[in-house]
Amino acid sequence: MTFPQMRSSGERERPDAARPRLTRPGRADPSRHRRRWYEVMACLVLLCAFLGPVPRAWATPELPAPAGWPLAPEPEVLRGFEPPAQRWGAGNRGLDLAATAGQPVLAVAGGTVSFAGSIGGNGVVVVDHGGVRTTYTPVAPTVAVGARVGLGQPIGEVRGTHCPERVCLHLGLRDGDRYLDPGLLFASGSVDPGSRPRGPVRLLPPDRAVEAQRLAAARKAARERAGAIGSGTFVRPSAGAVTSSYGMRVHPITGIRKLHDGIDFGAPCGSELWAPADGTVVTVDRHPALGNRIVIDHGDIRGHRVRSALNHASSQAVRPGQRVRVGEVVGRVGSTGLSTGCHLHFMVWVDDRLTDPAPWL
CATH class of the missing domain: 2.70.70.10 (Glucose Permease (Domain IIA))
Known part of the structure; x- marks a missing residue:
């Protein structure tokens, strides 16, 4: 007959957390894997916080070509591209072009209409060109979302207010969440007199x-x-x-x-x-x-x-x-x-x- 082993009166029973953890032969302790996973994730979080978001400027977007002005004849530029120092700051995120009320607005290049509606009380049309998008406001749209448009095709009429002193059309160019100078679409590059193009520049081979x-x-x-x-x-x-x-x-x-x-x-x-x-x-x-x-x-x-x-x-x-x-x-x-x-x-x-x-x- 075998009797259970007796503890002395001064010996306390160890709690479960202090007992040796038994694992099968050849199998790693699962708690060790969890600790390792937490350590790796913590390192990644710290690394991302240190580096910040990856700047999209590292990638040069593909701009549509050929491209033309959204108004005919070629309009006067009332205000050039003035990107703010901070994304939320004041500036001009496109070109303000002199226009007349009711003047036809033309697609600057071929693409697909991705938005046609109202934002902040003004009509807006957005055309997706595959890599970048052009935006037009204030516009009364004459096209529907999903419509294919070609270079120079009417997409609406100037209607509404944007510039404080006269009728104008605001033309924007976006690569994801990044604003680019719409002047890059045209042969002259940036259309802001006396300034260098802001944003990606396409260089042609010498030939x-x-x-x-x-x-x-x-x-x-x-x-x-x-x-x-x-x-x-x-x-x-x-x-x-x-x-x-x-x-x-x-x-x-x-x-x-x-x-x-x-x-x-x-x-x-x-x-x-x-x-x-x-x-x-x-x-x-x-x-x-x-x-x-x-x-x-x-x-x-x-x-x-x-x-x-x-x-x-x-x-x-x-x-x-x-x-x-x-x-x-x-x-x-x-x-x-x-x-x-x-x-x-x-x-x-x-x-x-x-x-x-x-x-x-």
Whole structure:
């Protein structure tokens, strides 16, 4: 017979916490793992507190290209980009552009509308360009969330107050929660006179930089030649605002970067198209890309043969061989051919070569 071991009267029973913890052979003590985990987490917390948030400036965002001004013609900059020293401080987190009440607001680049509504009593439109977002206020939106928009496409009208002394449009550029200078979207970089661009700067390789300078010089020379020949010769062929200028851009339907060989006027479907000058109608047909078009030969102007074309018409009111006078109705605005909405695509040829129509208007 075995009797339980007796303790002396002076020996106390050890509490459970002081008893040896039994573990299976080859298995670590679980309390040791918990202590190690707590130690690691504490170190991570201290490290994050010491380093602070990782600055997003370390990553240069991809800016949309090509890009254009949100107002036409190119607006006056009333106030440049003035980022506050602290995120909550006072400043100007974008560009304030001179505008008129009711003036069409244009998307500066292709993207998707991510917000169209009211904030603080003013209308706001936000367009997501994949890497960054552009914001427009005060605006009465004419687009819905989820809509795809192209460069120069109307997204609303200026309506509301932002600048204290006159009507203006505030254009913002954001990369996540970070505000960038919207002037970086345009060829001139920061548009704040006398200042250097603030924020990420895209540098071109030497070969592309030389090519960009060559193209810019060629475009400038072409504009000067055209201006010398035809400045003020034409009247506007549509009452709509200019929504896309002549130059290189990504086609809103094909996605191909190519020359936009004319000027687009955003106008309501069915509105009048006018002959820009006296001339003879030489073509009235339907083109696969340009839709219903009307080509007018204006004859000799200052020693140069000049023709113009009005494209994407919903209807044509003239016939080949017909003489037309300046301002005469020759058709109606439409969206025929490769088009994302009702507008006029206006083209000009000088001596059988396409040119920028702007100096002629």
